[in-house]
Amino acid sequence: MNRSMIVNILPPLALMLFGAAIAVRGSAYGVGSLTAMGSGYLAVAFGVLLVLLALLQLLSQWHESKVAAGSENAFPWLALLLAAGSVLVWALLVERIGFIPAAVVQLALACLAAPVSDWRHTAIGIVLFSLASYALFVWVLGLPVPAFGG
Amino acid sequence: METLQNLALGFSQALTPDALLYCFIGVTIGTVVGVLPGIGALTTISLCLPLTFHLDPLLGLIMLAGIFYGAQYGSSTASILLNVPGSAPAAVTCLDGYPMTRQGRAGIALFVTTIASFIGGCFAIVLLIFFAPLLAQVAIGFSAADYFAIMLLALTAASTLGAGAPLKGLCMMVVGLILGLVGTDLNSGQFRFTFGIPALADGISLVALAMGLFGVAEILANVTSGQLPVLENARVTLRSMIPSREDMKRFWGSCGRGSVLGSFVGMLPGTGPTIAAFMSYAFEKKISKTPEQFGNGAIEGVTSPESANNAAVQAAFIPTLTLGVPGDAIMAVMIGGLLVHGITPGPQLITENGALFWGVVASFWVGNILLLILNLPFIGLWVKLLSIPYKALFPAVLLLICIGVYSVNNSAVDVVLTFVFGLAGFCLNRHGYPSAPLLLGFVLGPLIEENFRRAVLLSGGSLAPFIERPISATFLMLTALILALAGWHRLRKVPVKPVE
Numbered sequence: 001m002n003r004s005m006i007v008n009i010l011p012p013l014a015l016m017l018f019g020a021a022i023a024v025r026g027s028a029y030g031v032g033s034l035t036a037m038g039s040g041y042l043a044v045a046f047g048v049l050l051v052l053l054a055l056l057q058l059l060s061q062w063h064e065s066k067v068a069a070g071s072e073n074a075f076p077w078l079a080l081l082l083a084a085g086s087v088l089v090w091a092l093l094v095e096r097i098g099f100i101p102a103a104v105v106q107l108a109l110a111c112l113a114a115p116v117s118d119w120r121h122t123a124i125g126i127v128l129f130s131l132a133s134y135a136l137f138v139w140v141l142g143l144p145v146p147a148f149g150g
Numbered sequence: 151m152e153t154l155q156n157l158a159l160g161f162s163q164a165l166t167p168d169a170l171l172y173c174f175i176g177v178t179i180g181t182v183v184g185v186l187p188g189i190g191a192l193t194t195i196s197l198c199l200p201l202t203f204h205l206d207p208l209l210g211l212i213m214l215a216g217i218f219y220g221a222q223y224g225s226s227t228a229s230i231l232l233n234v235p236g237s238a239p240a241a242v243t244c245l246d247g248y249p250m251t252r253q254g255r256a257g258i259a260l261f262v263t264t265i266a267s268f269i270g271g272c273f274a275i276v277l278l279i280f281f282a283p284l285l286a287q288v289a290i291g292f293s294a295a296d297y298f299a300i301m302l303l304a305l306t307a308a309s310t311l312g313a314g315a316p317l318k319g320l321c322m323m324v325v326g327l328i329l330g331l332v333g334t335d336l337n338s339g340q341f342r343f344t345f346g347i348p349a350l351a352d353g354i355s356l357v358a359l360a361m362g363l364f365g366v367a368e369i370l371a372n373v374t375s376g377q378l379p380v381l382e383n384a385r386v387t388l389r390s391m392i393p394s395r396e397d398m399k400r401f402w403g404s405c406g407r408g409s410v411l412g413s414f415v416g417m418l419p420g421t422g423p424t425i426a427a428f429m430s431y432a433f434e435k436k437i438s439k440t441p442e443q444f445g446n447g448a449i450e451g452v453t454s455p456e457s458a459n460n461a462a463v464q465a466a467f468i469p470t471l472t473l474g475v476p477g478d479a480i481m482a483v484m485i486g487g488l489l490v491h492g493i494t495p496g497p498q499l500i501t502e503n504g505a506l507f508w509g510v511v512a513s514f515w516v517g518n519i520l521l522l523i524l525n526l527p528f529i530g531l532w533v534k535l536l537s538i539p540y541k542a543l544f545p546a547v548l549l550l551i552c553i554g555v556y557s558v559n560n561s562a563v564d565v566v567l568t569f570v571f572g573l574a575g576f577c578l579n580r581h582g583y584p585s586a587p588l589l590l591g592f593v594l595g596p597l598i599e600e601n602f603r604r605a606v607l608l609s610g611g612s613l614a615p616f617i618e619r620p621i622s623a624t625f626l627m628l629t630a631l632i633l634a635l636a637g638w639h640r641l642r643k644v645p646v647k648p649v650e
Contacts (some may be wrong), residue, residue, distance in 0.1 A: 018325070029340055039337070046324055046331070056317055057318060079374055080374050083544070087551070088569040090552040091563075091566045106549055107546070110548050114540075114544075129546055130549075141201075
């Protein structure tokens with residue numbers, strides 16, 4: 001089994017696992033019967049359905065001779081990590097250090113995801129956009145977050 | 151006569167200063183995000199959804215709808231000038247729009263696109279005015295079993311017809327249905343899949359899910375593609391937009407056919423503007439006496455899909471507002487917006503909230519006229535907008551996404567969920583798993599559960615009503631037919647046209 005084959009069967013496998021987990025967990029809520037459905041009735045049904053569909057997908061992918069050739073070696077992991085991570089970092093910081101510092105950190109991280117030609121202008125842009133967002137969302141629209149501090 | 155009275159009621163709502171303002175804001179934002187590649191109408195509508203919670207429902211819906219159809223107008227600009235579609239439906243406009251730019255006919259392409267969009271939109275609004283009340287009257291007699299069957303058909307159609315790989319679309323639909331179960335079970339009061347997190351007691355935030363799957367995932371796809379779009383030497387003047395007599399002769403027929411086809415396709419669940427645009431392009435090429443000109447700057451190749459996608463966008467409101475069944479992910483978000491205000495779209499909407507329904511319909515006329523003004527004299531402004539580098543744009547959009555998601559419930563957990571859904575959406579999209587069926591499944595999941603439970607309860611635990619009632623039996627047969635067709639396509643390896 002080659003590397004791209006493994007990469008291709010990972011999503012249906014993950015979906016199968018997800019479906020199975022939902023069905024198992026759902027059964028704990030009480031399945032009941034068709035006349036008296038429990039909270040877990042549809043959860044189990046959907047979980048099992050997902051396992052079956054993902055299994056079909058897995059089998060069809062397995063038999064497909066033409067495997068999508070991804071350029072996994074050249075994949076820009078750092079850009080992905082920085083752009084996606086900036087969202088997570090904002091979520092973790094906004095209630096701890098305040099709106100403006102969280103926005104500055106988020107924008108700086110996201111900017112690093114693409115090549116930056118002029119850092120001075122970028123830094124000024126980051127600060128200005130953070131302040132403008134604060135003015136719009138906190139002052140004008142009343143978002144309850146302090147500018148600095150938790 | 152009654153229609154005229156209804157329209158008068160609608161215009162009395164849509165022509166108030168507030169409604170005009172929000173319509174203008176909506177169509178302007180829509181045009182901006184349509185022009186800029188890589189943001190998209192769905193992301194913007196999700197971003198603006200929390201703002202509408204504090205508005206009158208009519209004003210909120212007018213603004214969100216304005217963003218939707220405004221984006222269709224704007225998205226063709228990037229297609230024509232950059233060969234980069236501002237949204238999925240505008241992808242087909244690249245085929246002949248960009249060759250027209252290379253021939254020095256960008257101005258004409260932009261002009262006919264705007265007029266075709268206007269005509270397509272207007273045709274579908276007329277259809278909406280006459281057809282929606284009729285459909286609503288029929289739908290009043292629908293039972294829970296009928297609704298279940300209609301929703302199942304909409305989900306199946308959207309998952310199999312709209313996605314490149316039907317099986318992958320179905321998987322995503324079921325994931326959406328499962329995510330829709332998270333929260334408190336309304337029948338028993340029991341928490342499901344909340345894992346002790348209080349923020350999940352009311353379920354997963356629709357905005358967090360939509361922003362993650364479409365906003366964050368789309369940006370991640372663009373950032374990691376390594377090919378950020380750049381505009382080179384595009385200059386469009388009003389004089390360069392005047393078409394010749396020959397251009398206009400070829401314009402009318404294709405525009406008319408696109409409008410009719412787009413309206414019909416738009417009304418069907420699971421289709422949407424992208425399929426309408428591709429179908430009308432294929433049809434126009436097939437009936438053309440000079441099919442070899444298609445792909446080399448044929449004016450019909452621009453006007454037909456543009457009129458079709460705008461007609462489809464307006465026509466999509468017919469099943470959404472009268473049946474409460476969204477045809478695509480954007481309509482699902484619109485329904486979410488109405489539900490927040492306690493308004494349930496469906497056959498009762500026209501009778502119980504006539505002012506809202508007709509106000510929205512009337513606002514479509516206002517919005518389309520505003521778009522005509524915005525897209526013709528101000529075209530130079532939109533061309534300039536295209537010169538903003540994407541690398542400067544996406545960090546700001548990510549911040550706006552964070553703030554938008556946070557502002558719904560003032561919850562950082564929602565932003566963390568957006569991050570999770572963004573990454574998951576990006577990974578799944580890369581492997582050809584479409585996000586739209588997931589969002590549709592998420593929105594329709596609770597409604598499907600409710601109608602299924604009610605139908606079974608009323609029949610004393612029997613599944614017979616689903617096949618005994620003619621309406622539900624018909625829709626279930628159509629669902630089975632779609633599944634069989636998708637299976638047949640798969641076995642014969644006939645590719646299904648991808649949407650997202």
